[in-house]
Amino acid sequence: MIITLFAVLGLFASFVNCSIDIEDLEDVFACSVKNKRIAFEAHMESGYGFIPLNKPLIFPVCTLNEGNGYDVKSGKFTAPRAGVYTFNAHLCHAGGKYMVFAITKGGVQLAVSTSYENMASGCGSLNTIVRLKSGEVVNVVAKWTDSHLFADLHRWISFTGYFVYA
16 A cells, blocks of 8 residues: 555656655654554463573463553563553462562563462462653563463463554
8 A cells, every 4th residue: 555655646747747755755654653552461261380581481372462562472472663661460379379460661670579378379460651762672480490380271361452542
């Protein structure tokens, strides 16, 4: 569609005997990127075990990935464009085990939460809002050396996020 638009603009310019600056064409292209929707939802439906300290958690089931910012293989979200984003994480721990987790940007902690129940499994959630540059990375990591993850039919863990504004 953009190529067609460029052709129409060029044809129009030749009829009215004027020129179109390349910057004008860049603005047309930027407009199409600017209005792109960015949102993702990724989760894990089952799993149990130790989560290494500061290693990105991988949420392998991705039901929404508009803008293709979330990578199911690495568990990382890479901002397709600059702007303000909001992120949410919901994690559960095994009974009698701790789960300390954080949302990080480039390794810097943005939000952190702890979940623990002595006898039964439990869950915790956290969220944050942050300004990102295009290409910056956000993910969820364990922040305790003995964090234990637990997910099952009734306790899905998840990582979600979306673009708010430029």
